[in-house]
Amino acid sequence: MLMVPFTAQSHLNQALQLSFLISSNYQIEVHYAASSKHNRQVKHRLTGGGDRSSSDLLSKIHFHDLPMPHFLSPLPNPNSTSKFPAHLQSSFDATLHLRHPVATLLRQLSATARRLVVIHDTLMSFVVQDVADIPNAESYNFRCVSAFSSCCMNSHYKGESIPPLEECFVTDDILRLSAVQAEFLKIKQGDILNTSRQMESSYLDLDMAKNEHNVNNKQWAIAPLINRVRTINPTSGNECLLWLEKQPPKSVMYVSFGSTISMTDEQIEALALGLKESKQRFLWVLRDADKADIFTGEVRNLKLPNGFEESVKETGMVVRDWAPQMEILGHRSVGGFMSHCGWNSCLESLSLGVPIAAWPMHSDQPYNAVLITEILKVGIEVREWADKSEVVSSCTIKKAVERLMASDEGEEIRKRAEELGGVLRDATEEGGVSKMEMDSFIAHITR
Structure with a gap:
C-alpha cells in the first residue's frame, strides 16, 4: 500500500494515523511518500515527546522522500483579511511537481506486488493519476473532512449554501489547485472517510448521492483513527x-x-x-x-x-x-x-x-x-x-x-x-460500525 498525503500538517497526520492502523492491525506493508521536509515534519511532531510507542509504529512504515522543487516559506500574515494560510500556497502548488516521482515509485512498487493499493488525499488526485496505467494498481481517495462539511461545500459551490454561511473561507489560489484535481478523481475506486456513521450517517448518504465523483464508487467511514494502535499516556512526563x-x-x-x-x-x-x-x-x-x-x-x-x-x-x-x-x-x-x-x-x-x-x-x-x-x-x-x-x-x-x-x-x-x-470509541471495537467498515475495506483490497 502506498499513502500519498497532502502537505498540510493535519493531512499529513491523518494519513500517518491511517498508515499505522493498516500496518499494525492488518499486517499490510505500507509506504508513505512525501517530500523530505514533510516526512521529517510529521515524524518529528509525533515523537517530539519521546513517546516510545510512536517510534515503534514509525519503524513499521516505509518512508519515501520525494524530490520536490524549492518553495517559498514566508512568515504568516496575521493581519490578512482572510484567515486561510495563503503563505503556504507555494508549498501547496509545488505538490503538482510530484506527479513524475510518484509515477516512478508506483512502477517500482507494483513490480514487486500482486496488487498495489494507492490511498491519496483528495488534493493529490493529479499527482497519482498514473495509477490508471498500471494494471495491478488501484487508487482510493482519503477524505480528511467531515461528511457534513463536504455536503455543505459542494452545495456552496453550486450556489445552494447550506447552512447559509456567506463568503467562502478559502482563496482563489487553493480553489484553482482543487479544480486541477477534479478530472483525476474519476480514477479512484472508492472513498475512505475520516468520520463515523455513528455520528454522520445521514450526511454520508447525502454526500454519496450528490457528489458526481462518487458514481459507482464504494465508501468506507472508518473514524476515529486515534486510540486504535497507539496508547495515549496522559501522564508521560511532558x-x-x-x-x-x-x-x-x-x-x-x-x-x-x-x-x-x-x-x-x-x-x-x-x-x-x-x-x-x-x-x-x-x-x-x-x-x-x-x-x-x-x-x-x-x-x-x-x-x-x-x-x-x-x-x-x-x-x-x-x-x-x-x-x-x-x-x-x-x-x-x-x-x-x-x-x-x-x-x-x-x-x-x-x-x-x-x-x-x-x-x-x-x-x-x-x-x-x-x-x-x-x-x-x-x-x-x-x-x-x-x-x-x-x-x-x-x-x-x-x-x-x-x-x-x-x-x-x-x-x-x-x-x-x-x-x-x-x-x-465503541465503533472501533470488535463488532463496531467503524471497525466493520475498516475490515470491509481491507477485505475489498485483498480480494
Missing part, C-alpha cells in the same frame, strides 16, 4: 501534562488553534484577558501558524500582556511549543477545548468526550462548528461567524469560557460529549 496532574478533574479549558491559524497581537491580548477574567483554569498553546518549512528561518514572537503569565500562574499555563494534543485531551483534568474546529481536532476531542468552544477561522472549519454546536450539540460557539472579521472581545471570550466550564448548560453539553465519545 511539562504541561505534569501541570495538568495538579488540577481538579474536568476543570481545565484547553486552548489551541492548530497549525494554520495566525492571530493578531490585538486578538492575542483579548484572548489572554478573556481567559484571565473568566477565572477558569486553562492550558493555552500559543503558537503562530506553521511556515511552509517549519525547520528554517525566523518565527514571529507572540507577545502577551505584561505580567500575564505571572498573574495567572495559579490557574493557567501557556505553552509555546508543539504540544501533545491527544495526551492533553485524554487527561482527566481537561473539561473543554477552545478550538478552531479543524476536523482532526474535532475528531480527537469528541472521541475523547471533550466538548468544544468553537472558534472557526477558514476552510471547512465554519461548517464543522455548525455540526458541533447545532447538530451534535456537543459544544458552543465563541462568536458568530457573521462577525468573523472583527476582533473577538475579552468579554465575549470570558462569557464563552464560563458558559462551557462553569454553568449548568456547559455540564449538560459535557455529558452529551462524553456520551458521544463512548459511542465513537
Whole structure:
C-alpha cells in the first residue's frame, strides 16, 4: 500500500494515523511518500515527546522522500483579511511537481506486488493519476473532512449554501489547485472517510448521492483513527501534562488553534484577558501558524500582556511549543477545548468526550462548528461567524469560557460529549460500525 498525503500538517497526520492502523492491525506493508521536509515534519511532531510507542509504529512504515522543487516559506500574515494560510500556497502548488516521482515509485512498487493499493488525499488526485496505467494498481481517495462539511461545500459551490454561511473561507489560489484535481478523481475506486456513521450517517448518504465523483464508487467511514494502535499516556512526563496532574478533574479549558491559524497581537491580548477574567483554569498553546518549512528561518514572537503569565500562574499555563494534543485531551483534568474546529481536532476531542468552544477561522472549519454546536450539540460557539472579521472581545471570550466550564448548560453539553465519545470509541471495537467498515475495506483490497 502506498499513502500519498497532502502537505498540510493535519493531512499529513491523518494519513500517518491511517498508515499505522493498516500496518499494525492488518499486517499490510505500507509506504508513505512525501517530500523530505514533510516526512521529517510529521515524524518529528509525533515523537517530539519521546513517546516510545510512536517510534515503534514509525519503524513499521516505509518512508519515501520525494524530490520536490524549492518553495517559498514566508512568515504568516496575521493581519490578512482572510484567515486561510495563503503563505503556504507555494508549498501547496509545488505538490503538482510530484506527479513524475510518484509515477516512478508506483512502477517500482507494483513490480514487486500482486496488487498495489494507492490511498491519496483528495488534493493529490493529479499527482497519482498514473495509477490508471498500471494494471495491478488501484487508487482510493482519503477524505480528511467531515461528511457534513463536504455536503455543505459542494452545495456552496453550486450556489445552494447550506447552512447559509456567506463568503467562502478559502482563496482563489487553493480553489484553482482543487479544480486541477477534479478530472483525476474519476480514477479512484472508492472513498475512505475520516468520520463515523455513528455520528454522520445521514450526511454520508447525502454526500454519496450528490457528489458526481462518487458514481459507482464504494465508501468506507472508518473514524476515529486515534486510540486504535497507539496508547495515549496522559501522564508521560511532558511539562504541561505534569501541570495538568495538579488540577481538579474536568476543570481545565484547553486552548489551541492548530497549525494554520495566525492571530493578531490585538486578538492575542483579548484572548489572554478573556481567559484571565473568566477565572477558569486553562492550558493555552500559543503558537503562530506553521511556515511552509517549519525547520528554517525566523518565527514571529507572540507577545502577551505584561505580567500575564505571572498573574495567572495559579490557574493557567501557556505553552509555546508543539504540544501533545491527544495526551492533553485524554487527561482527566481537561473539561473543554477552545478550538478552531479543524476536523482532526474535532475528531480527537469528541472521541475523547471533550466538548468544544468553537472558534472557526477558514476552510471547512465554519461548517464543522455548525455540526458541533447545532447538530451534535456537543459544544458552543465563541462568536458568530457573521462577525468573523472583527476582533473577538475579552468579554465575549470570558462569557464563552464560563458558559462551557462553569454553568449548568456547559455540564449538560459535557455529558452529551462524553456520551458521544463512548459511542465513537465503541465503533472501533470488535463488532463496531467503524471497525466493520475498516475490515470491509481491507477485505475489498485483498480480494
